[in-house]
Amino acid sequence: MAKIKRVRTHLDRFSLACRDCIQYYVGQRATAVNIAERTGSRIFSSGEAFFYAMGYFYRILRESFFFLLHKKSRRVLTFQILFTGVEALPVIAVISIGLGAIIIIQGVALLPQFGQGELVYPILITVITRELGPILTAFIIAARSGTAISTEIGNMVVSHEIEAYVSNGIDPISYLAVPRFLGVVFSMMLLNLYFNIFGLLGSFVVTTLITTIDFRYYVFNLMNALTAADILVSLAKSAVAGAIISVVATYYGFQVKVASTEVPVMAIKSVGRGFILIILSNAFLTVMYYLWT
Amino acid sequence: MIIELQNLSFTSGGETFLQDISCRIEEGSVVLVMGPGGSGKTLLLKLMAGIVPATGGEILVDGEPLSRMSDRQILKTNLRQGFVFQDAALWQNLSLRQNLSLPVQYHFPSRSVQEINSSIDLLVRKLGFRANLELRPAHLSGGNRTTVSIMRALMLDPELCFMDEPSNGLDGATHDNLLELLKELKSGGRTLVIASHDGEIASLLADWILVLDEGRLLAFDTVQNLKHTEDERVRAILREVLDLSTTYDTDILEILGESDENPFA
Amino acid sequence: MKFRIRFAQQVVGVFVLIALVFGVVVLVAMGANQRWFARNYEYYSIFPTGEGLSVGMSVRFKGFAIGRVTEVTLAEEDLVRVDFYVEDTYIDRILPNSVMQLVTSPIGIGGGLVFHQGIGTGEHLEEHSLIPAINSAEGQRIVAAGLATVPSAGDDITRIIAQVEPLLASVNTLLVSVDGTVNHINKALAGDQSEPLGLTLAQVNTLLEEVEATLVAARQEAVDILASVAVIAGNFEATSAELRDPTGLVPRLLDADGSITTFLNDNNALYNEVEAMLRSINATLDEVNELALFVNSTQPQIAGILEESREAIILGQDVLEGVSNAPIIRRGITPEAPQPSTFQSHRDAQF
Numbered sequence A: 001m002a003k004i005k006r007v008r009t010h011l012d013r014f015s016l017a018c019r020d021c022i023q024y025y026v027g028q029r030a031t032a033v034n035i036a037e038r039t040g041s042r043i044f045s046s047g048e049a050f051f052y053a054m055g056y057f058y059r060i061l062r063e064s065f066f067f068l069l070h071k072k073s074r075r076v077l078t079f080q081i082l083f084t085g086v087e088a089l090p091v092i093a094v095i096s097i098g099l100g101a102i103i104i105i106q107g108v109a110l111l112p113q114f115g116q117g118e119l120v121y122p123i124l125i126t127v128i129t130r131e132l133g134p135i136l137t138a139f140i141i142a143a144r145s146g147t148a149i150s151t152e153i154g155n156m157v158v159s160h161e162i163e164a165y166v167s168n169g170i171d172p173i174s175y176l177a178v179p180r181f182l183g184v185v186f187s188m189m190l191l192n193l194y195f196n197i198f199g200l201l202g203s204f205v206v207t208t209l210i211t212t213i214d215f216r217y218y219v220f221n222l223m224n225a226l227t228a229a230d231i232l233v234s235l236a237k238s239a240v241a242g243a244i245i246s247v248v249a250t251y252y253g254f255q256v257k258v259a260s261t262e263v264p265v266m267a268i269k270s271v272g273r274g275f276i277l278i279i280l281s282n283a284f285l286t287v288m289y290y291l292w293t
Numbered sequence B: 001m002i003i004e005l006q007n008l009s010f011t012s013g014g015e016t017f018l019q020d021i022s023c024r025i026e027e028g029s030v031v032l033v034m035g036p037g038g039s040g041k042t043l044l045l046k047l048m049a050g051i052v053p054a055t056g057g058e059i060l061v062d063g064e065p066l067s068r069m070s071d072r073q074i075l076k077t078n079l080r081q082g083f084v085f086q087d088a089a090l091w092q093n094l095s096l097r098q099n100l101s102l103p104v105q106y107h108f109p110s111r112s113v114q115e116i117n118s119s120i121d122l123l124v125r126k127l128g129f130r131a132n133l134e135l136r137p138a139h140l141s142g143g144n145r146t147t148v149s150i151m152r153a154l155m156l157d158p159e160l161c162f163m164d165e166p167s168n169g170l171d172g173a174t175h176d177n178l179l180e181l182l183k184e185l186k187s188g189g190r191t192l193v194i195a196s197h198d199g200e201i202a203s204l205l206a207d208w209i210l211v212l213d214e215g216r217l218l219a220f221d222t223v224q225n226l227k228h229t230e231d232e233r234v235r236a237i238l239r240e241v242l243d244l245s246t247t248y249d250t251d252i253l254e255i256l257g258e259s260d261e262n263p264f265a
Numbered sequence C: 001m002k003f004r005i006r007f008a009q010q011v012v013g014v015f016v017l018i019a020l021v022f023g024v025v026v027l028v029a030m031g032a033n034q035r036w037f038a039r040n041y042e043y044y045s046i047f048p049t050g051e052g053l054s055v056g057m058s059v060r061f062k063g064f065a066i067g068r069v070t071e072v073t074l075a076e077e078d079l080v081r082v083d084f085y086v087e088d089t090y091i092d093r094i095l096p097n098s099v100m101q102l103v104t105s106p107i108g109i110g111g112g113l114v115f116h117q118g119i120g121t122g123e124h125l126e127e128h129s130l131i132p133a134i135n136s137a138e139g140q141r142i143v144a145a146g147l148a149t150v151p152s153a154g155d156d157i158t159r160i161i162a163q164v165e166p167l168l169a170s171v172n173t174l175l176v177s178v179d180g181t182v183n184h185i186n187k188a189l190a191g192d193q194s195e196p197l198g199l200t201l202a203q204v205n206t207l208l209e210e211v212e213a214t215l216v217a218a219r220q221e222a223v224d225i226l227a228s229v230a231v232i233a234g235n236f237e238a239t240s241a242e243l244r245d246p247t248g249l250v251p252r253l254l255d256a257d258g259s260i261t262t263f264l265n266d267n268n269a270l271y272n273e274v275e276a277m278l279r280s281i282n283a284t285l286d287e288v289n290e291l292a293l294f295v296n297s298t299q300p301q302i303a304g305i306l307e308e309s310r311e312a313i314i315l316g317q318d319v320l321e322g323v324s325n326a327p328i329i330r331r332g333i334t335p336e337a338p339q340p341s342t343f344q345s346h347r348d349a350q351f
Helices: A002-070 A074-084 A086-114 A117-158 A161-167 A172-208 A215-225 A228-255 A262-292 B041-048 B071-079 B096-107 B113-127 B142-154 B172-187 B199-204 B223-227 B232-244 B250-255 C008-033 C088-093 C137-144 C156-190 C197-222 C228-244 C249-254 C260-265 C269-298 C300-324
Strands: B003-012 B015-025 B030-034 B056-061 B081-084 B160-164 B191-195 B208-213 B216-222 C040-047 C058-061 C064-074 C080-087 C099-103 C112-116
Touching (some): A002 A172, A074 A117, A074 A172, A074 C008, A086 A117, A086 C008, A117 A161, A117 A172, A117 A215, A117 A262, A161 A172, A161 B071, A215 C008, A228 A262, A228 C008, B003 B041, B015 B041, B015 B208, B041 B160, B041 B208, B081 B142, B096 B113, B096 B142, B113 B172, B142 B160, B172 B191, B172 B199, B208 B232, B216 B223, B216 B232, C040 C088, C040 C099, C064 C088, C080 C088
Parallel strands (some): B030 B191, B030 B208, B081 B160, B160 B191
Antiparallel strands (some): B003 B015, B003 B056, B208 B216, C058 C064, C099 C112
């Protein structure tokens, strides 16, 4: 009897061990399946997110077209240009004057030593008009207006204001996103022009306090160094950057689901993503410029 | 405007919030949506209004499925219906007057300011709204915000109006005014879908009652039929829900089929 | 309400307007500056090689840029086709029988495609037609026939070099003359000379006249680039005038008593004369040095050559002095502080 008992306990132990083993194995397999599934779903969802974002961008473009045709909420557009363009003007002015003055002063002091005094004009055009102007403006606007837009829209989602628009038959994309999109794109292009005004002319005024350059000579040389391609690529860069800033900001604003804690998270995401996309688009356009000219 | 739900369900993040709901809301009827907190009343209203897209099933508006409508068509449908949000959801960056006039201005740009203002004034008078219309929503009390939200929903004179807890936070006088207004709408042949725990609305207006519990449709029937329902759960919920509203209206007790017995006694 | 909110429309309007006005002004200024709206006339030329030719190179006429090279392609028979345009303001200069010349400068700056106008009247050359290169058969024919005005040199540096070369030749002649003179004097003083001293000195006179003539020639050639050459010649004139002076060196040497004794015992008067002469030669050489300084700023190699010449001349002067201080006089050669070169290296040169 005692023997049988012992055998039974052994068998019990064995079966327990077997069960553990099987459980472990099943668990392992489940984990493996889980990892594959999770990776797959992540790829799928990021692909889905990409197409969703593309669809969103397409809808903004389409609605922008209708917006420009109908001129419905022009007030919103005006205010967007006011907030994004006019109010960012002082920062843009200070940065561009400083940058331009540095280039002129350094250029005038340094370049003639290599017998390349005339090179200051192409450098001014390259830096102010073509390269740094658009990207610096874009950074400032992304940090200023991008965050403002995504925060504003995020808060609207949280307080159900977006749903209120939908319930009243007002499309939030055409009513909220499109004026911001157009406003930021226009503002970016206008600010780019202002960056050039301050960077090329304002900095000249600053420079005359230190060294003497003849104004007519300066303008003449500048106009000779400037090409239509410079202006086009510069405007294209700022328009693309403006589109990126506004689309990314509104996209992440709408991504807020329920809680107000999501709002700053999405604002940060919109700035980060925006910066990366701006740099990439700038690099792309610069390459295009060099291939073209 | 007829709304028909076919096996409607809504899931998000792996969690099911509404499941398998089918019903048909006839034109000109007043449907009271009831259920304990978290049962999915607000969500059901938003799904029906096309504000939130359903993840399963179908919603037919005048026989046409919502899922097959373009965004533009859905917005057009939305134009024919009003929605009162539980938290009012007023546009914070606009004054009250702008909140009320924006939908009209957006859809009917030709309408003059005087025309819009006169319809605003009419609603203000009907609801006895006293606050300054040039204020921003942030300056209002909760009750006043709800009132403005009701006014906004009615600005476009909708055929169908969804109201999510419209009587929340209203003072007595405004509450009475609201009841009058709802009665007027009902007699005008408007369809009303109201999520409310308000016994007065239930007793005075409701034609149909829709009972939700944990995302499932527990009952959808006329008030008369529900009076005699055998379903214990429905009875319990109705009792529970109406308890919360602490009303002593006898009609409600009648609905529950227990007119001879006062539950609060 | 804030000002900019109340007048949002106006503020935004001004904001947009200023930017647009600026944009338009820039476009117009750019267009005017870069001749967007002006018509260009296209021509082409054929060169044996594309070396030194590049797209964007300016086409020059009498130092003015009248157009630009638009394309350089390898055409049939391994020839190089150069397409260029001429601005409409200069189109009247493009006459038949014109030729093109590629001028390269030794230091890479200042070269270009130079247009030489054909001699002729009437209409300008038809657009898209060939303007032959100066070194092509057709170009040679035109130049040989004198149908085109081809100035001797193209760019500035080539011109300077062209003018410096005869000058250097003159200086060389001068040196040879001075050397010859010194040799004569040397021989006369040493008593090796069979001819009387007077004859020798007459010879010196002739030689110096020759020098003068050379220098006059030099002056004429160099007059464009250096006024100081006049001073060189002036010095020499002074010297030779002194030699011709009746009370001066020559008559005294021609004097019957004139002998080596006179040369040595007239209180060094004669010696002083000779020394003055040498000094004036030295001054001349300093002038040459100044010339070198000038040329130095333009062309380092020339400076080097001139520097060497100057040193050679100073050496010659030393020899002359040594001769004059011959053992008879025993004064040796005066040590002279070396004059630093005005030219250090190519790297120090400023362009």
